[in-house]
Amino acid sequence: MKKLKPIEQIKIREKMSVAELLESMKNSGVLGAGRLAKAAEIYRNMLSDKECRIFLGVAGAMVSGGMKLIIHDILENKQTDVFVTTGANLTHDLIESLGYRHYQGTPKTDDKKLHDKNIDRIYDAFMHNEVYQGLENFFKKTLHKLPNKEFTVREFLFELGKLSPEKSILNICYKNNIPVFCPALADSGIGLQLWNYIQKNKLNISAINDLNEIIDLAWTAKKSGVIYIGGGVPKNYIQQALQISKGASYGIQITSDVPEFGGSSGAELREGISWGKMQPEGKFVNLICDATIALPIIYAAVKGVKRGK
Amino acid sequence: MKKLKPIEQIKIREKMSVAELLESMKNSGVLGAGRLAKAAEIYRNMLSDKECRIFLGVAGAMVSGGMKLIIHDILENKQTDVFVTTGANLTHDLIESLGYRHYQGTPKTDDKKLHDKNIDRIYDAFMHNEVYQGLENFFKKTLHKLPNKEFTVREFLFELGKLSPEKSILNICYKNNIPVFCPALADSGIGLQLWNYIQKNKLNISAINDLNEIIDLAWTAKKSGVIYIGGGVPKNYIQQALQISKGASYGIQITSDVPEFGGSSGAELREGISWGKMQPEGKFVNLICDATIALPIIYAAVKGVKRGK
């Protein structure tokens, strides 16, 4: 056993910056605090490694959870190279970019009463059902402008991003040429709009052709780094692409899931070593924490960090 | 407040049957035991309600977790009408139907050593990497036999099921005419085989056209009941279809996720009332439990129950 590092007790100072707090947490080096600091450090490592291609997977409904601008910042600052997410995130983001809002609610409210008021609940966030009308109007005027071709989901989202409002994930990714993958696009509010559209129109989006591009991105990377906010399909889809590559050299996972139930979302990153999805010598951290707490803190430490050149 | 029922203490007898245990748990009526019993009861209710269309969503990698034969039984006994699942479940099931096995491992094993032995780890289950060769052989000889058309995922899985080994989920569903939906099919070992195939062949599977059928199944149901084993895309995809209907009358959810982190997987079923996905007067239960414990117990209570006529 190599020489052990002592746990430096975390010391709080008034007006401390988030970066200073993380520095102190890093020196404690244990439990969630230690892992949070390590996550920020690994993200810095990825950003400064000019050979590293970063794959960011964001599950859940993080936009209605207040994480929208952090995601926007990461994309605008090109602090990821590939973005894999759920239809839910793209839908809620589009809703806000169209001028609608999400609201602070409570999980205790009677859901029947909410239904009578046309309010949809996402745990403690509320959304007026009228947003669907806004979405419908947007898609009604937008989808007809798309080229008539067989799309991959990534291509479709690229074209949709071109026509999406500024300050939306899709438009930001379009402008910054960041590929957006959404393997279960149909499973979302956007999916429902596309269903609406195909009642009278033809829309050809392939369920599998995206694999060519995501696997190519994994295969051609000199090194790769992964960041998983939540697990779900975004994590697994990136992991799977890495299996057809030399495996990731860096990895950060933030979930509320634990490994003991055996699911992919909670699986420790080191499990990926057995599959060849992760490098045995890679730098990894698994942080079990509400992402709305962990992500802002980590991002506060890397916001201004430029990519290695 | 209506008259309260006392908690009857659970009483164990030697050689007790699972059904008797559930009866005792039902009379306790609280915590996990009470909810487990309620889940079995609601499944019975669904089965005996001849107007009820049952939607079963199974996330995760349940086949490598020992749940394969229970899923087979449910499908063969037509104890669900619609099956929505992950590519992982279909892949691991296909692997076993091709003659391969999963093995009892441990989560502590060094993943580097497993990798060197070509063993893939799924928490405490191990799988020899050679299964991929078996999958490849199967798909190599099978995919060329498929009709040349634009498939929905459901149609593709139906055709694949026709050519799949007996005692596989896909073949059982084919024979019993149970539609199988897999919204993120690309995100799985089957997905990788399809990627392999499209390197030299054309395969047209739509990412969105399945919505027509799943929504139609929700829309045309006199009543509907949902069973979610794990959350993820299978749950959300069914929930979304129900939003375009009158909402489910029965619901069972078994997850290791909790509601407090705001994700769809852990969201209580009553949240769906606000969205119109669930009937305010429906019978619902949310059970937080390892599905490999809860599902066998529940199924032991309903195995022989025939559908209402």
Place this chain on the structure above:
Amino acid sequence: MKKLKPIEQIKIREKMSVAELLESMKNSGVLGAGRLAKAAEIYRNMLSDKECRIFLGVAGAMVSGGMKLIIHDILENKQTDVFVTTGANLTHDLIESLGYRHYQGTPKTDDKKLHDKNIDRIYDAFMHNEVYQGLENFFKKTLHKLPNKEFTVREFLFELGKLSPEKSILNICYKNNIPVFCPALADSGIGLQLWNYIQKNKLNISAINDLNEIIDLAWTAKKSGVIYIGGGVPKNYIQQALQISKGASYGIQITSDVPEFGGSSGAELREGISWGKMQPEGKFVNLICDATIALPIIYAAVKGVKRGK
């Protein structure tokens, strides 16, 4: 790596007994099902090992959770040698033995309304506040009968058990000569009654002298086995006594806690090996499951098992 055992898929048969279900779960050998079966097996091992002294630690408020009769059965059948628990369990058990009941409630009920109706809530169990009057009456007539001496908590509970109603934990342990430890007795409804009593009377119960007896029980055991239902003080108190011994040879832990947050309740039993609380070659299982589900199932498999002779 030794030869791997395949995962046998769990097969449900109609009218299956709990023991048969556990047998099938044992053959699956993975995840919660595998661990549940292993827990039952290890309990059988402990019972049949005539050199094994069994320490049972039960945290939480398991009596209001429907586990009372299982605990009674374990004690009456001498399927443990030592019982360590919380004041909450002793209090709720005493309440029922005095003729009061707990009731099936819901966690959603407005707590202000419950307060106005003099109902106390324990998640989804309700209790009428009047039980405290019953407790007070019991202690008023009982405490004066106790010998005037310096008690350990164990001795006090023994004397109290002598005067407690039949079919109470304390009385059963008194009759069966099973020592009951309750390190935080003051932290309970019984504690409040004692506080009431000492307003006018003297009662000398030592906070530390029990350590002599529990450590002696650990020290003099040829072998020891531990069963932890929940973590908390009962687990830690037994673990600590084992540290002054050769370490436990068998261990079962059932908690809803996970190890990743670093607390004693969720800590895996193998952690105890580093401390000398557990034998490196011992048989241990950590099961993460609602105890109201796991305990009845495990107990159904060992109910009739006699101690080794």
Place this chain on the structure above:
Amino acid sequence: MKKLKPIEQIKIREKMSVAELLESMKNSGVLGAGRLAKAAEIYRNMLSDKECRIFLGVAGAMVSGGMKLIIHDILENKQTDVFVTTGANLTHDLIESLGYRHYQGTPKTDDKKLHDKNIDRIYDAFMHNEVYQGLENFFKKTLHKLPNKEFTVREFLFELGKLSPEKSILNICYKNNIPVFCPALADSGIGLQLWNYIQKNKLNISAINDLNEIIDLAWTAKKSGVIYIGGGVPKNYIQQALQISKGASYGIQITSDVPEFGGSSGAELREGISWGKMQPEGKFVNLICDATIALPIIYAAVKGVKRGK
């Protein structure tokens, strides 16, 4: 339903202070981030309310988790009036005050190897077993100096604090006249030292007499506020005292436990309203988060805040 507040998306700026981050999280108002900000706000409210008596309950082994100096700061700055904790925290703190350290380890290390090296593991923290020799020396020279009387645990810890090293919790509390309660003192390393001492000496510490003082502190408070870091006995012991009072007006709970399993540790604070432990109109927040992440952040926002006068 009153007018809803929109969720303001969290915005990260470079070199942001922790306080500024919390301000942004407060404006998001949902999920963990919203609750974390609310916790900091409620702590500020408690500190500025001159009628409020603050009860701080700290469970677990937080000192080996890096939280020691934050606890010291809270006590030195009199940001709590009453301190209730576990023997584990007092023991690990005393160990460090005697010059020993805890070390950064990993949960994956083989526990048998650690045992052979005399290293004790607390998840990912390591401790040399030699600390017990240091503890023994300290108690050997200290306990004989204590007055010969019947102590409450609180009185005993006060006297012990007088003789404890500077920069220890007990000494800080002694100097600042903050009562320290430790209902399960025997269940700890300090407990083991006391057991060692009573092999040849008499030490009379009451298991129940502390209730007089803690209940008096609750009863005589004009208002009370509670802060629970972890649940366990510290939480329940404070809650119980509040039951014999008008109930707390402020409450903060940070746990890794969830309410759904029915235990006291994870129970939402509002449950206390039914019992009369909490005021129906009180300000409460339940935050499910690793305390080593949440506590430093919250404390960064209140470090310099003086008590209301």
